[in-house]
Amino acid sequence: MRRIAAMGATLVACLGAQPAMAQKTFARPPYAGAYEPQGIDERGLWMQVDEDERTLAASPYVVRDTQLTDFVRGVLCRTVGDDRCGGVRVYVVKDSSFNASMAPNGMMIVHTGLLARLHSEAELASVLGHEFGHFENRHSLKGFRARRGATDATSWISLIGVVTSTPVASTNNAIVAGYFRFNRDEEVEADLLGVQFVRSSRYRLRASGVWLRFVAEQDALRAERGLRKVPRYTPSLLDTHPTELQRVGYLSTLESETNAGDDAMDGYRAATGRVLPQLFESLIKGNDFAGVDYILRSRGDALGWDGPLLYLRGELYRQRANPRDLVTARDLFQQSIAQPDAPAESWRGLGLISVRLGDVPAGKAALEEYLRRAPDSPDAAAIKMVMES
Amino acid sequence: MLRLLVSAFAGMLLLCAPALAQEKGAVRAGFSAESLRGQKIVLLRPNVWVGSQSTGGMPEPNGDWTEQARGLLDAELKMHLAGLDNVIVPEPELSGDDALMLSEHKALFGSVAGAVVTYQFFKGNRLPTRKNKAFDWTLGPGTKRISELSGARYGLFILTHDEYGSFGRKAFQLLVGGLVGVGVKSGVHRGYAGLVDLDSGELMWLNADEAMGGDVRESDGMKKCVAQLLEDLPIAGAGAK
Numbered sequence: 347m348r349r350i351a352a353m354g355a356t357l358v359a360c361l362g363a364q365p366a367m368a369q370k371t372f373a374r375p376p377y378a379g380a381y382e383p384q385g386i387d388e389r390g391l392w393m394q395v396d397e398d399e400r401t402l403a404a405s406p407y408v409v410r411d412t413q414l415t416d417f418v419r420g421v422l423c424r425t426v427g428d429d430r431c432g433g434v435r436v437y438v439v440k441d442s443s444f445n446a447s448m449a450p451n452g453m454m455i456v457h458t459g460l461l462a463r464l465h466s467e468a469e470l471a472s473v474l475g476h477e478f479g480h481f482e483n484r485h486s487l488k489g490f491r492a493r494r495g496a497t498d499a500t501s502w503i504s505l506i507g508v509v510t511s512t513p514v515a516s517t518n519n520a521i522v523a524g525y526f527r528f529n530r531d532e533e534v535e536a537d538l539l540g541v542q543f544v545r546s547s548r549y550r551l552r553a554s555g556v557w558l559r560f561v562a563e564q565d566a567l568r569a570e571r572g573l574r575k576v577p578r579y580t581p582s583l584l585d586t587h588p589t590e591l592q593r594v595g596y597l598s599t600l601e602s603e604t605n606a607g608d609d610a611m612d613g614y615r616a617a618t619g620r621v622l623p624q625l626f627e628s629l630i631k632g633n634d635f636a637g638v639d640y641i642l643r644s645r646g647d648a649l650g651w652d653g654p655l656l657y658l659r660g661e662l663y664r665q666r667a668n669p670r671d672l673v674t675a676r677d678l679f680q681q682s683i684a685q686p687d688a689p690a691e692s693w694r695g696l697g698l699i700s701v702r703l704g705d706v707p708a709g710k711a712a713l714e715e716y717l718r719r720a721p722d723s724p725d726a727a728a729i730k731m732v733m734e735s
Numbered sequence: 736m737l738r739l740l741v742s743a744f745a746g747m748l749l750l751c752a753p754a755l756a757q758e759k760g761a762v763r764a765g766f767s768a769e770s771l772r773g774q775k776i777v778l779l780r781p782n783v784w785v786g787s788q789s790t791g792g793m794p795e796p797n798g799d800w801t802e803q804a805r806g807l808l809d810a811e812l813k814m815h816l817a818g819l820d821n822v823i824v825p826e827p828e829l830s831g832d833d834a835l836m837l838s839e840h841k842a843l844f845g846s847v848a849g850a851v852v853t854y855q856f857f858k859g860n861r862l863p864t865r866k867n868k869a870f871d872w873t874l875g876p877g878t879k880r881i882s883e884l885s886g887a888r889y890g891l892f893i894l895t896h897d898e899y900g901s902f903g904r905k906a907f908q909l910l911v912g913g914l915v916g917v918g919v920k921s922g923v924h925r926g927y928a929g930l931v932d933l934d935s936g937e938l939m940w941l942n943a944d945e946a947m948g949g950d951v952r953e954s955d956g957m958k959k960c961v962a963q964l965l966e967d968l969p970i971a972g973a974g975a976k
Contacts, residue, residue, distance in 0.1 A: 383798070386798075386799075387795065389799065390786055390795060390796030390798045390801075391796060392798060393796055393797075393798035393801050394784075394796045397782075400780075401838065404829075404834040404835060404837065404838035405835075406835050406838070406839060493793060494789045494791065494793050494795065496791075497789065497790070497792065497793050498789055498790040498791045498903060499791075500791065501792075501907060502790070502907070505910060505911055505914070505915070508914075509914050
């Protein structure tokens with residue numbers, strides 16, 4: 347741990363005056379106002395992402411839930427300020443991966459997998475602040491130009507190498523590695539700008555924990571698959587981002603400088619709890635048992651085990667369906683049912699498992715209760731068939 | 736060492752510019768100019784991309800050229816199809832479930848057209864079930880809803896992608912050709928067009944052209960481009976050639 351912290355300190359020191367400035371004032375950078383793309387490259391990029399946004403806006407991948415979208419937008423506005431967030435379009439997209447992105451034209455994409463993994467508005471603020479940092483500093487444009495510069499240079503160098511019989515591979519490799527280094531530097535820049543946004547907002551800076559949990563989730567998955575855990579403190583040559591532990595390092599250093607601000611866990615629990623099945627649907631159905639179990643447990647430990655969350659964990663075990671999993675799932679469904687906010691599906695899960703475990707009367711009773719609570723569910727007919735057989 | 740480098744270099748160039756300079760189109764059996772005459776055609780928002788190609792072969796989007804090409808394409812298509820008394824209507828502005836339905840069908844068309852190109856049109860990758868077989872593809876009956884919403888019998892899908900070689904790319908092409916003797920492609924000009932019978936969902940005609948001509952940034956060039964794009968569409972004797 348000390349090693350991580352020491353590394354973080356060096357990194358912050360290397361990055362110059364930016365964090366120190368943030369520490370003093372905690373102010374947002376001045377805002378320029380409505381912006382139109384300048385020059386051929388930027389106008390071209392905007393044209394491209396404008397088309398992408400047309401497609402996305404009518405895509406079935408977008409979660410059509412105004413309340414959820416407004417919640418995310420609200421956190422963004424409180425983080426970067428109302429003037430900046432005014433033009434941003436937020437899309438919550440059905441994607442189980444831990445990610446979010448922002449396009450140069452102001453289109454922000456937030457994955458359901460991100461919302462499933464976070465625990466507070468403050469954590470969401472740190473991620474949205476980072477993405478907005480990319481937007482604010484026009485990283486898409488700079489990245490495009492860096493890529494073009496690198497490929498142009500390697501083309502010419504290769505030609506010169508061939509013509510003059512000079513080996514140039516290492517020169518070209520250095521240019522490519524330089525491009526990736528540039529990319530990592532922009533990620534750190536976005537992290538630091540994001541920190542500045544969060545600090546000037548009402549939220550507490552809670553960025554390192556997000557990355558620590560992500561490392562723990564991946565470790566859980568590796569352990570399940572029998573893969574070695576490799577703690578990485580330094581990025582490899584072709585990494586596009588700083589390593590998670592590097593980010594934990596410098597972000598926790600910045601967090602230790604002040605602990606002012608609000609976590610706003612209650613608001614987060616309420617806003618995401620309402621749509622929990624949608625956020626977890628593809629995670630539960632995926633094949634990453636240990637990782638998803640970790641995500642569910644960490645949410646339960648941080649925000650409390652309510653009926654819907656217990657149900658989801660029961661489903662995770664029911665779908666893996668080892669004999670021992672069925673017993674665990676039955677227990678989880680029973681715990682869920684004991685909660686006042688248990689979803690009807692908990693009775694379905696309990697019923698199906700009881701039937702499979704041989705307790706037919708209890709199974710039928712639970713399934714009957716499911717149909718009583720959700721008579722119009724799409725699987726009602728199938729459940730009735732199970733009950734009759 | 737030199738040989739190794741040259742071959743590695745040539746390999747890199749091949750990766751950058753796959754040799755696809757071919758053209759291929761097909762018409763569904765029984766589809767003729769008569770089936771098209773007087774029908775309303777809905778033009779789904781064309782997928783237009785115009786830009787340059789950097790020295791290293793990277794596409795560089797150009798917003799102004801793209802906007803220009805969009806306008807020219809629209810006007811030229813209308814003129815070209817006027818001869819068959821066809822009325823071209825733009826894609827309807829939809830919201831809610833209908834908007835999702837339309838976007839799904841546009842994506843479906845992309846997948847089906849991609850499958851035709853990959854598995855039936857060009858040699859090398861043909862599926863045994865599609866090799867030398869009739870042109871028989873469909874999007875399914877779900878397209879009927881598009882017909883109801885737009886009032887059109889046919890749906891026209893267009894994609895054009897034009898990368899003009901930048902000065903650097905052209906110089907690179909010249910020098911590599913002269914000094915190493917390896918061909919480097921400068922510019923990419925791709926055009927796909929397809930016509931779907933919205934009543935049945937069947938694909939009536941598809942043209943995939945990996946070597947389009949005509950400068951889409953000028954009206955004369957666009958005329959040539961559209962003529963090439965609609966080449967095999969059975970509108971013989973009609974339209975401005």
